[in-house]
Amino acid sequence: MNFVVVYSSRTGNTKMVAEAVTSVLPKGTTCLPVTEVKPEMIQAADCVFVGYWVDRGLPDQAAKNFLAQLTNQHIALFATLGADPHSQHAIDSLVKGAQCLQNPESVVNQFICQGKIDPKLIEQMYKMFPAGHPHGRTPERDALHVEAAKHPNEADLEAARNFARETLRRLGTV
Ligand SMILES: Cc1cc2nc3c(=O)[nH]c(=O)nc-3n(C[C@H](O)[C@H](O)[C@H](O)COP(=O)(O)O)c2cc1C
Known part of the structure; x- marks a missing residue:
């Protein structure tokens, strides 16, 4: 299975999470900012991990635009936000991410943690x-x-790695 990790990060929190996610995916998995990823990389992926920072309860604009044109069969979403990651606001921020997709049912797994x-x-x-x-x-x-x-602290990054491991399990790759 082919994976790609794409993220949008203004101050580096989501980038840190993206790198933690990538570290447990198959060796050589591409991890790039949304502004640098090429369409052919997305087309070749069986599962796209997409990370965004929460901007007024929604994925940031760059991530929103990217999510709106994704049609891959499997998508794993992750995000960082300033608020409590167990709050309703955090849950809603992930729901809003899935709603940006043409097919919200393609979401195989989701993860959110706090960021400075x-x-x-x-x-x-x-x-x-x-x-x-x-x-x-x-x-x-x-x-x-x-x-x-x-945040993100080491516990958040380990939780992000576990999210990626669980995603691999759900996709039947391990
Ligand atoms: C313009 C703006 C709007 C934000 N809106 C929210 C928000 O609605 N809820 C929240 O919990 N955090 C909000 N934040 C905080 C960021 O989501 C948080 O700091 C995130 O970890 C930043 O990620 P980054 O370092 O990858 O850019 C906002 C930050 C900015 C700059």
Whole structure:
């Protein structure tokens, strides 16, 4: 079976996860940013792993465009986000990823983990939304940012490798 790993990453979190995923796929599996992957690489793949960063609850725009034109039989989705990876927001962010596909039933497996949030974005948000606003600064939000800053950590990367191993099992390759 042929695999390819394609990711969109603004600040490097999703790239780290993509590399962890690739490390347990067959030797020589291509891992490229969405902007560099060639159509023939996608056509030759039995299963495409696609990684994105969550942008306002959705896959980021580059990933969204890529997902919309994928027609491979098997697709494994992974993502990183600033929020708690066990939250409804995280679950919804994966559902939204699958919904970008022409055939959401091609999704063989999914994975999401937390990723550090760009400090410039945090600063902008706090400037834009004053304390008291639903998106404004609260002790809970500060705590979330402190926690997010530690991810992806080694446990996340091991979970990503396990996600890739499980995907191989589901496809009957091991
Ligand atoms: C413009 C923007 C919008 C974001 N929207 C969300 C969001 O809706 N939910 C969330 O949990 N994190 C959100 N984040 C945080 C990123 O998803 C998170 O930091 C991610 O790990 C970044 O991945 P990357 O390093 O691969 O770019 C947002 C970040 C940016 C820059």
